[in-house]
Amino acid sequence: MSRDEPAGMHAGAPATRTGNRGLMLEEPLIFEIGQDGITAVDLDPVTNVGPDRLAGLERSRPIGLPGLSEPQVVRHYTRLSRLNYAIDLGPFPLGSCTMKHNPRLNEKIARLPGFADVHPLQPIETIQGALAVQSILGEWLVRLTGMHAVAMSPRAGAHGELCGLLAIRSALEARGDVREVVLVPESAHGTNPATAAFAGYRVEAIPATAEGRVDLAALQARLGPDVAAMMITNPNTCGLFERDMLAIAEAIHAAGALLYCDGANFNAIVGRVRPGDLGIDAMHLNLHKTFSTPHGGGGPGSGPVVFSEAVAPFAPLPFVERDGDGFVLVEEENAGERRASSFGRMGAFHGQMGMFTRALAYVLSLGGDGLRQLSGDAVLSANYMLRSLEDVLDAPFGSSGPCMHEALFSDEGFAGGVTTLDLAKGLIDEGFHPMTMYFPLVVHGAMLVEPTESESKAALDQLIDAMRGLAERAKAGDLTLKDAPLYAPRRRLDETLAARHPVLVYRDPGEDKAAAAAR
């Protein structure tokens, strides 16, 4: 098959007139489908229209929205949906992303009118059930982590990181301790240094040992009165538990600093160890990872943060407190009497309620015993992947002990210019979502595989078999991998072109930028 032929189900198959290939359907943009005057929404007519109160601000030019009928809209988005891979379709072993099954009970619960059709500013007497959900889920999170308190309002993991660091900074400043540096292990996720910088700190990296863990000696040597905190990820991004965690926490605290833990990998340890017993002062939890709320193609997330006793008083507003048989919402107006030292508000209203209802349905379904079983199965499945592949793929930390929820491989031994990217695209042709590529940065051509607890053994065996085949091709320098994927809706996309000449919006044929700007 030549490179300029369209992608098809079978190499060499003739092109079709439509560009479609049976069930593989091409779909134009809504702007190329729509017609003026068509709408998919019929509204009840208004009878008593008086003069408008728009003070002459009425729109004089059209917006430029296409008009489609309901059947066209339903077909358009249904066809688009079929161009996506998803957990519902197959394994999604994307390391550090915890792509687990999203139970449909969660969706049903979140849509109950008593949760979905409630306004955040309703009188407190009319929202007791919503506050109860926040409070009960918060209690679960506190118990599962062994921490002292929880802030439910952060919108996602990175927002949670920011919340944790701002609370830590406030706690330090409250004792008159102004410090400038946050230490981040070199294997950290990119949000960690970005968050520390945003919180006003200078970021310094702490090296890893040859076995893929934080270098305790290097950490101890660097600690000093200028260090505000360390942001650690445990289990770390190499898929390993930080064995020296207690010594790390002790050293941090002895230096007068505080310890932040990135809880993105909590799925590995839920029910097995409580971060509160490891000396952690603040940690975010991704409800869209460990607690099964759907990723939705990139959000919405939810990133509650749990705190130690030392940092809890500085947690953000708002929060929910029990008050007799009911619940109160603590906001700016009543924070004075209940949490005067709070560092403030991070978002409008009270947090990602729709994610809380889903996560609560999940923890109630699994219970304390099920959550412990799930971390066991997640770690078991990752170790099974590691030990089933380490003879064909280099596992740089394979001798550093069992991995946790994810197995890390490198591109060592790939021949003829075949790369991690090529193997990933080959996995697409095999019907899987690829693993995380080129992360963590400390491993060359990193491949981070997180199967989660949601896969059957048969699914794992099929994934292992596909990866073994691809690893052998990569080591044999099989350059046909450069053409992968062949069986996806698109061949490889030109990302350089997209970045050099950004086209971020559709322009109507003949429409120039000036006309668009004058809209």
Add this chain to the structure above:
Amino acid sequence: MRYLPLSDADREAMLRRIGAPSVDALFADVPAAARLDGPIEGLPGHASELAVERQLGALARRNLAAGEGPFFLGCGAYRHHIPAAVDHLIQRGEFLTSYTPYQPEIAQGTLQAMFEFQTQVARLYGCEIANASMYDGSTACWEAISMARRITGRGKTLLSAGLHPHYVSVATTMARFTGEALLCSTPALTDGSPGDDGALLLAAIDQETSAVVVQYPNVLGHIADLSELAERAHAQGALLVAVVTEPVALGLLRSPGEMGADIVVGEGQALGVGLNFGGPYVGLFATREKFVRQMPGRVVGQTVDAAGKRGFVLTLATREQHIRREKATSNICTNSGLCALAFTIHLTLLGEAGLRQLATVNHARAASAADRLARVPGAEVVNGPFFNEFTLRLSREARPVVRELARERVLAGVSLGRLYPTVPELDRGLVVAVTETVTDEDVETLARALEEVLR
């Protein structure tokens, strides 16, 4: 346990391959002093789907849902009718259970939908480009302030008194840590133009000003032309940031971009997302093309594949945290994908004609409701111009009035005492939102209930 596929036989076979005696042995690196040897005490065990539904259904019934009676709340979250197709489509597993589109060959559905979303947002806001969404309106507002600072190199921002107080609170919190100077006053219930401090802002813009942030319509429902502010800001080298919490308004009103705003941000919840007790929502973010590399958040761009076919990818990642680390434009990693999809599907269903009609219905219903409520003894309409939300001045404190009406299952609006508890001059204010979901009977019920309590 219904979510776990492994059988005990599977587990044993897998342990044999691994060469470990037990699952517990895989946790050997966890310090023994901290390792748990059984389920955490005090947590209930696993439960059936039916049992969980019963338990959470009971909690849901402890809330008064908006649909259970007349409902008039707005102030940053609006109740609109969402066509049935929206929820059906966003629940397709290929959208619901997919990830951030890092592998574009198998994520064209999400990517194309986000490209359409960006185009819709840019056009609605009257801007050249938009990103693929932010957490919500309040965080998008703060990101706009930060972006203006990066562009102008100046550290002083003027916030209009008509900006939603939660948005002000978020900005104030963040600014305390970044060193941004924010100037903001509380709104006044000025007859004809509540919360309008345009004249003060015009006078305050100077050569140290990075940005002026104005909400349109403002939190008290007032609408005012932004053109003069834009001109004055530009003359001083500052940027105009416009905040829109009710996107339906732009079906009828001139867009902020058209009036000269440099960055337009807002809340998209009103279209497709629903009330959800405040979240998750979806932040909209649009700006001028020349500022693209200072824009935060994810963006989708058009490109071609190896066979020359049009396709879409995440692009301009060099602004983002996973490449730039501590030098990123923002620490934000996620957007609000599924809510953005709901927004875009709802707006596609409406189209130009539908959105205009929806906005017209909202404005007409709100105008007739304002006329009816103005006849209630003890209630005055403060606003002159407004879109679908206006402020009443009551003859007594509004907050207890709202509570009393809620006991009769009438959700009358948002009292300014709730939003500005420390400003006694505002405590008789009640912000009333009227969308297409409000009937004439609802308005009559509210009017009579107010007549009763204000008597």
